[in-house]
Amino acid sequence: MQNTEHKVLVANRGEIAIRIVQACRKLGLDFVCVYTAEDAESGHVRIARQLGGEKSLFRVSSYHDANELLSVADEAGATAVHPGYGFFAEDYRFARRVSQRGRKLIFIGPSWRVIRELGDKINTKRLARSLGVPTVPGSDKPIYDEMEAEKVAQSLFEFQEEQGVERPLVLVKASAGGGGMGIEEVHSLDLFRSVYRRIRNYALRQFNDEGVLIEQRVNDFNHLEVQIVSDRSGKNPVHFGTRNCSIQSTGLQKRVEIAPGFDSSSYSYAFDADKLLEDITNHSLAMARKVGYDNVGTWEWIVSRDGRPFLMEVNTRIQVENGVSAAIARIHGKGGVDIIAEQIRVGLGEPLGYTQEDITFEGVGIEYRIIAEDPDNRFTPWVGRIEGFRWDERDWLSMHTHVPTDSPYDIPTEFDPNLALAIVWGKDLAQVRERGLELLDTITLEGVNQAGPMRTNIAFLRRKTADVLRF
Numbered sequence: 001m002q003n004t005e006h007k008v009l010v011a012n013r014g015e016i017a018i019r020i021v022q023a024c025r026k027l028g029l030d031f032v033c034v035y036t037a038e039d040a041e042s043g044h045v046r047i048a049r050q051l052g053g054e055k056s057l058f059r060v061s062s063y064h065d066a067n068e069l070l071s072v073a074d075e076a077g078a079t080a081v082h083p084g085y086g087f088f089a090e091d092y093r094f095a096r097r098v099s100q101r102g103r104k105l106i107f108i109g110p111s112w113r114v115i116r117e118l119g120d121k122i123n124t125k126r127l128a129r130s131l132g133v134p135t136v137p138g139s140d141k142p143i144y145d146e147m148e149a150e151k152v153a154q155s156l157f158e159f160q161e162e163q164g165v166e167r168p169l170v171l172v173k174a175s176a177g178g179g180g181m182g183i184e185e186v187h188s189l190d191l192f193r194s195v196y197r198r199i200r201n202y203a204l205r206q207f208n209d210e211g212v213l214i215e216q217r218v219n220d221f222n223h224l225e226v227q228i229v230s231d232r233s234g235k236n237p238v239h240f241g242t243r244n245c246s247i248q249s250t251g252l253q254k255r256v257e258i259a260p261g262f263d264s265s266s267y268s269y270a271f272d273a274d275k276l277l278e279d280i281t282n283h284s285l286a287m288a289r290k291v292g293y294d295n296v297g298t299w300e301w302i303v304s305r306d307g308r309p310f311l312m313e314v315n316t317r318i319q320v321e322n323g324v325s326a327a328i329a330r331i332h333g334k335g336g337v338d339i340i341a342e343q344i345r346v347g348l349g350e351p352l353g354y355t356q357e358d359i360t361f362e363g364v365g366i367e368y369r370i371i372a373e374d375p376d377n378r379f380t381p382w383v384g385r386i387e388g389f390r391w392d393e394r395d396w397l398s399m400h401t402h403v404p405t406d407s408p409y410d411i412p413t414e415f416d417p418n419l420a421l422a423i424v425w426g427k428d429l430a431q432v433r434e435r436g437l438e439l440l441d442t443i444t445l446e447g448v449n450q451a452g453p454m455r456t457n458i459a460f461l462r463r464k465t466a467d468v469l470r471f
Contacts (some may be wrong), residue, residue: 006030008024009069012035012083018043021033023340023343041407041409065230082347085319094107109296114293136312138170142211145209200212224302224309225245225301228284228288255461258468287470296317296339298315314458327423329359343358347462366465369421372447377425387446388447389409396425
């Protein structure tokens with residue numbers, strides 16, 4: 001690493017902040033962390049103090065306050081900002097501000113123009129279709145005309161009927177909305193017009209834009225991802241394989257991720273799984289090259305039971321599950337790949353230094369998201385005091401957590417109740433399952449609140465281990 005004069009502001013919290021600090025140390029870089037009052041006991045505060053001393057820590061009122069974060073960067077002499085995931089990670093305005101302000105900083109993520117281009121789902125769909133990349137059937141622009149909308153909906157119902165879908169569904173979505181706002185399902189063309197009008201009026205009230213998107217509702221699918229890394233040239237993106245993120249909560253939040261995305265040596269699928277993985281990887285790389293993608297990113301796909309892939313979106317940031325892809329990856333035959341370190345290195349201007357031919361894959365990886373929640377009660381978050389968190393170290397296990405293991409820890413109510421990420425490696429699917437169950441059976445995670453003992457998703461993760469990569 002040549003750019004050891006850099007100092008990285010870690011503009012995030014918890015597990016991802018710890019991993020960014022560790023990656024900076026690995027690269028010989030200095031760092032500075034932020035924390036809020038609620039996070040004073042978080043492990044990321046502890047590791048910052050341990051590795052960098054008090055000068056590496058600044059208390060802020062909120063992780064969402066850009067002015068405060070940039071003031072810390074100036075005060076600490078930071079030269080770069082790593083947003084982690086969430087918060088400002090996919091905010092092109094923040095990335096632009098960071099790189100264009102009077103005291104310029106490096107945004108460790110894609111350039112703001114790339115974030116803006118791929119953060120727009122309509123634009124992403126248009127780009128994909130221009131390259132022959134399959135997307136979810138439906139409109140690729142906001143529709144303002146009722147007759148046009150009805151025509152699109154009719155074509156989608158007919159398409160699904162041709163595919164043998166027993167109960168066709170069409171999604172009607174406010175094009176200017178996000179996060180699940182302004183979306184309804186329609187299962188009959190007779191009901192479409194009234195739903196379209198309702199969503200259009202909602203969109204006008206909420207977003208001052210009555211544009212509506214019409215898309216097919218794809219049921220019975222697997223959720224796959226392709227991990228992309230590229231340097232600032234934007235000319236030589238590579239992939240670090242695929243992963244399957246189909247085991248989710250009722251709120252469609254990921255709970256188990258596994259790499260690679262399918263395993264034809266263990267299961268017979270109704271399609272050529274190896275070819276499908278190759279196809280979605282090639283499609284993702286083609287889009288990355290077209291836009292000059294210049295950092296880490298993830299192309300998200302859904303795959304129907306008969307093996308048809310549809311691009312959903314592009315996440316222009318590091319993802320929670322990056323480590324499970326790293327677990328099976330080898331560069332020049334060597335393990336220990338750290339995708340966060342690669343992100344920082346190329347984000348600071350280093351060339352990638354290897355090609356796709358230098359990347360190989362070995363074994364199978366599973367990542368468990370260990371969470372304080374009650375899967376039997378709609379995955380309701382549990383909040384209280386953790387009194388004990390222990391596990392047995394294994395050479396096939398990586399545990400990432402901000403929860404102290406030597407003292408009680410009160411889960412902050414201000415943030416999601418994620419406690420840890422456990423990444424397990426095995427030589428094949430059978431071994432990684434066996435090791436995953438061994439881990440889950442030996443974790444000690446105890447706590448209490450006024451209502452009683454702690455609720456976790458460990459039993460849920462154990463049950464779902466048998467289902468990984470099944471379709």
